[in-house]
Amino acid sequence: MQDQKINIGIIGLGGAGRAHARRFRNNSLVGKIVGYDLRDDIPIDQDIQIANSTETLLEQVDAVSICTPDHCHLKDIRTCLRAGKHVLVEKPMVASLDEAIELKSLLAEHPHQKFAVHHQMRHAPAFESVSRLVREGTLWRVFYIEANYWHDMTDRSTRYDDWRAREGQSLIFGHACHPFDLILNIVGSEPTQHSTFLSKIGFDDYKAEYTSATTVMNFDNGTIAKTHVNSCCVYPQYNNLIVLGDKGTFVDGVLFKNGKFTKLTDFYGPGKTSIQLNVVEVKIPRRLLSFLFKSYLGTMNWLASKLMSHPDYGFRHYPMTVYNHDAACQTMIDNFIDSIARNTAVLVGFCDAERVIRICEEAEKDGLRRMQQTNGKSAQRITHVENNCE
Template sequence: MSKLKVSIIGCGSIAINRHIPEFHDNKNVEIVAVCDIVSERAEKMAELYDTKAYTDYKEVLKLSEVDAVSVCLPNYLHAPVSIDALNAGKHVLCEKPMATSQEEADEMIAAAKKNDKKLMIAHNQRFVDSHRKAKEIIDSGKLGKIFSFKTTFGHPGPEDWSIDGASSWFFKKEEAYMGAMGDLGVHKADLMRYLLGDFSEVGSFIETNAKENTDVDDNAVCVLRTENGVIGTLAASWAYVTGSYNGTIIYGQEGTLRLEDDPEHSLIEEYKNGHVIKHKLSKIQSNEDGARTNTHVIDHFVESVLENKQPLIDGEEGMKSLQIILGAIKSQETKQIISLK
């Protein structure tokens, strides 16, 4: 099998900690270019991974040897750069949220189809062991009818994680468009769609009350209804000052599933007959522990391209998860429940 030749566009924290090392670790990949408008960042990564540095992504897209690109840029650049790459004949792995509007998402999907190239959105929660096991249990019918859920992703904020700290694009509305909802909420929206199917309605309360000098959301609580009538809550926050929480609880007719809700056990099955099953699975990744963990996102993308398979989170899937977040923002603005159909 010939190696997939990739370029990473954007050398901020997500590229440094996830994309570049995971591409490097994949034996079927050759990193042929890295790109960042800050030349020192690109050069540092190029030196570290023995590749070439660029400061203009359009120069990278002209390289005939590049098969695929990772788009690791601020939110407002996800769509335009992905579309340019697809139109240049490159496969694209784009960071989440895939876009900042429905129109942008539609254009990305259309560009992938027109050029017959893979478009994958880098949602990683579907690859977490506890989440995959939970889907298996739910699909088996063991829990019976699902009634409700609550899912939460919160941490102290991007200041410690982003390469630019408190001055990061994460806090600039014109570059981020959305804050905790785009950073964390969209992950949980994608997870709940994976576990429970598509959603039909969303209502929300969204605030900017934890961070100073920003007008993007930092606290959000949403109420959601699936097309099958399951109701629950989704919370996204940059206000969890003592550490992160990335857990989900699913309530069914026969019992409850606790995902990433216990420090020791990644998944706990609790049944109304008193039966409890505790699973020790590999931990969900965290930005805090400093440990290198494989997200499986890059490996799945590489396999999808090399074996010409549909990615698990293609453009359509990424768009449906984005729609929940866009709907939640619209709900906050209009003070109404928003239909997602």
């Protein structure tokens, strides 16, 4: 399809769907964008044509981005594949391991259609270089990985719809899939052992069984990994990635080795970045931000050389780093379009996403079992949710 525009459908026009629409519009190979949502009262301020049904949408497009609630993913994937469309689905790929098994058979029936999963975090500029460092042996033997995702969902869970806050929405499937994917992608295998601990403290209106989850993993190469995710922290959204090796340390896109910090990625491309300061929006050239960050790193290297080993100073948590969510998501969108136009591979396909689903399900079962033992009452995962997919 190199010589023609690719028409895109988006099913689900909440926060994720609108963001996908904006990023598809940034790609020059995309033609029209057609959206559909069960709700007819969603305001759309972008260049999107609105269909009155999924069937009407499918008649007009070549590929579909599925941004519906997690428990609707399999149904929507099935509908789109059977209509002959390429599919990009938001994470988590599906809502259970049984659904993943069913999807595997479904994909085997449609081998010529592209299928991609929007696990974007591994492609955040601050994170994506670490896999290369591990493969090249820059860190040497990796013994510890930590990836966390803190996200106050008290507002976000009901901003577009309340499906996240209803019974049955899984924090592990919806949030922990991010750090799980990061860790599995770095190590290259699944853990031999893992234990999960859950808590229901905070966000009392959240109807799910737990609001935070901590998982510790052990891999057969000796690496230990830890993740923590929550929906109730009193803090801005926070994603981090730490990888410790016996000859170097990676922290959110910065390498520390031989007593020196080295920035591994250019966090900002061309153009400008908007920063909201209370009621004032300031637009700063991204290259200027990059220059300022390099200057900051130089200062931190000087401080590190002078103060890191000084017993009387407590300097910690440097260097400051940047997590560029938008760049990661744009990478996923552009790759999906490129895979269709040029018949290239997708960045994240079924196999990578399936192993994340497997760990999610095992971790949640383990955490709920421990919760039941601790609380002395049933803490089973709620598998039935209100059927709002039709």
